[in-house]
Amino acid sequence: MIVNIYTLIMLFVAIFSLSLGGLLFLLTIKTLISFQTTVPLEDKSKFERKGYLVFLLACVTLSVRMVVWPWFYFMLQSFVSEVPGAMCMFGVTQILPSTITFLQVIKPIAFFIMGGWLLCYYVDKSTPTAPLARKNLLFLLIVCGVLLTDGIADVYYVIRMKPLMSVSCCATFFDVPLRPSAMIPQAIFGRNFQKILFILYYLTNIILIVLLFTSISRKWTLLTPKYRMIILYSQGILGIINIPVVIYTVIENIAPKLMQLPYHHCIYCLMGNGMVPDAPIMLGLFVIGTFAIGWMAILRLLCNNGEARLITERLLVKVNNLSAFCLLASLLMVTIHLILI
Amino acid sequence: MTKKFWIGLAIIFAIALIGVSYQKFLKNPRCAYEGSAITPIYEVDIVLMDKSVKKFCSIFCASQWFRNNVKLVNHVIVTDEIRGNKIDSYMAYFVESELITNETNDNRIHVFQQRQDAITHAEKFHGTMTDDPFSLDE
Numbered sequence: 279m280i281v282n283i284y285t286l287i288m289l290f291v292a293i294f295s296l297s298l299g300g301l302l303f304l305l306t307i308k309t310l311i312s313f314q315t316t317v318p319l320e321d322k323s324k325f326e327r328k329g330y331l332v333f334l335l336a337c338v339t340l341s342v343r344m345v346v347w348p349w350f351y352f353m354l355q356s357f358v359s360e361v362p363g364a365m366c367m368f369g370v371t372q373i374l375p376s377t378i379t380f381l382q383v384i385k386p387i388a389f390f391i392m393g394g395w396l397l398c399y400y401v402d403k404s405t406p407t408a409p410l411a412r413k414n415l416l417f418l419l420i421v422c423g424v425l426l427t428d429g430i431a432d433v434y435y436v437i438r439m440k441p442l443m444s445v446s447c448c449a450t451f452f453d454v455p456l457r458p459s460a461m462i463p464q465a466i467f468g469r470n471f472q473k474i475l476f477i478l479y480y481l482t483n484i485i486l487i488v489l490l491f492t493s494i495s496r497k498w499t500l501l502t503p504k505y506r507m508i509i510l511y512s513q514g515i516l517g518i519i520n521i522p523v524v525i526y527t528v529i530e531n532i533a534p535k536l537m538q539l540p541y542h543h544c545i546y547c548l549m550g551n552g553m554v555p556d557a558p559i560m561l562g563l564f565v566i567g568t569f570a571i572g573w574m575a576i577l578r579l580l581c582n583n584g585e586a587r588l589i590t591e592r593l594l595v596k597v598n599n600l601s602a603f604c605l606l607a608s609l610l611m612v613t614i615h616l617i618l619i
Numbered sequence: 620m621t622k623k624f625w626i627g628l629a630i631i632f633a634i635a636l637i638g639v640s641y642q643k644f645l646k647n648p649r650c651a652y653e654g655s656a657i658t659p660i661y662e663v664d665i666v667l668m669d670k671s672v673k674k675f676c677s678i679f680c681a682s683q684w685f686r687n688n689v690k691l692v693n694h695v696i697v698t699d700e701i702r703g704n705k706i707d708s709y710m711a712y713f714v715e716s717e718l719i720t721n722e723t724n725d726n727r728i729h730v731f732q733q734r735q736d737a738i739t740h741a742e743k744f745h746g747t748m749t750d751d752p753f754s755l756d757e
Contacts, residue, residue, distance in 0.1 A: 540700075556638035619643070
């Protein structure tokens, strides 16, 4: 184990959230088993207190866990000087590669699913009769599962991480002609894939932003339900397509230009080496903008019925605004850098 | 569009401008020979006997300065164009090709850490391998 302030905080948060998460998991199961849609008046305050405790515990635990995602990368960056041969976070990822791949996959999933649950809880809390309590408890069980897996993986990684082997530089992976980030788009778009990717990046982002603005414009209410559905589905599909497009364009086109290293495609160098100080903000805005589209889908799926409809609609507008803003801001930042650098 | 939205965008705009300014003016020093901004990938550092460092934007500028101040120089550090690694000039491979790195001074000399990268560049841009312009032996 490498002992520094980052690992200690990571370990503390992991153990803290594991204990709270475990307790939360048991309490959720217990509450679900004893769940009744109608409660006798004499038991009402006891039932409310218990439910309130479960949800409060969930809010604290999930909020803490969501902050762990960026912290994880701060921790990896702090390991660079400790690992022999590492020039950036990529070198660190060469030690315990399967664990780190798992962590890099589960962290965004956990962030997304926890954000979705917090929004559903907000809707339920805002209604006087809590009509979504049962659904939220069931959703919380899935969230707890992800939270516990993520926490266990964090503890395992921090304890097992030992800089005992020499690792290779990121250039041996990201800058070779047969790198996956070049081969996959090349297989789809042909030899001029970099130009096509770049055009596609702007095209998908601009269309997505326009679609997001359409659903918050005044004309939205004038559209027929059929057109609304088409626009909403298009947002979702384009949001999913936009993820690989942005990832490949950042690696292939944007990172080398922004870092002023025309042959260097390492996304870890872009994010962590301080060459482009605002790069984490650019990618962070893209992540939140994309996740917000997913959160809207979760809200529509779970909360858009009965008493909660009105509150859900209001929240959907806010999340839609957030998504449009974040995607536009990310695109704006990338464009400013590309023009002025 | 709410007021918050526009304020948010203005903040983002400011952050991006600060980021670019940092990269252009603070992070990258000016060339000690001609005063232009130094692109990190083409940076040349001349370390003097008194341990101070002179930074240059290209091999051309660095070699011009080097010729006139050879007695002051301890060693020269060049940057690998592929990976951005800083290496001692005697370990680097130099290629003079048709590709210009700096249009102001028409520098056509490129630096590589790996021999294979130098050969690939020479083939691609009709270049030839050249000697280290910072050789202290002569």
